[in-house]
Amino acid sequence: MRLTTKGRFAVTAMLDLAMHAQECAVSLNAISERQHISLSYLEQLFGKLRRAGLVESVRGPGGGYVLRQSAAEINIAQIIAAAEDTLDATQCGGAANCQDGSPCLTHDLWENLNKTIDNYLRSITLNCVLAKHRQSGGGTHTITLTHIH
Structure with missing residues (x-):
């Protein structure tokens, strides 16, 4: 189980947007330059x-993108799901057919881990991450994703 580049970049780009779209739309070029993410990749993600x-x-x-909701209403799980990134610890993708059509011995363990991760990511909004970033003295250009709680 691993968060892919797609999910990481989507979260980073959304954080950048939340940080800079207070007064006007933010161009993908600006996000690309600040976060060192290719413009073509951002175009795909923002679609x-x-x-x-x-x-x-x-x-x-002055066009670009803005958040559709406030940063306090958008959680990290929503962003990862939108980027079509899945965090799944099971081998079977949750189908419970891991061992010859039946759940394997550890299926429930990994399924519960999936739920725990999902609940954790749903509990963290863009606002939470930005507040933590500002509290730690982070600048306004490059955002590094670290442990939130």
Whole structure:
């Protein structure tokens, strides 16, 4: 089980957007430069984030993206799911057919780990991460994801 680059970059980009979209839309170019994520990769991610209803695009001069809800209403699990990243510790993808069509001996253990991780990520909003980042004296350019609680 591993969080992929897709999920990490989606969370980082959303944090950057939450940090900088207070007064106007943020361009993907700006996020790309600050977070060192390729523009084409961000375009793909933001298409998914838009379809998931987490961001909306603003057209025209000064256009870019803004959060569709407040940073206090968007949790990390939503972002990872929108990026189509799954965190699954089971071998069977939750189908409980790991061992010849039946659950393996450790299926419940890994399924409970999945639930624990999901609950944890649902409990953390963009606002929580930004507050922790600011509290630790983090700058406004590059955001490093570290332990939140």
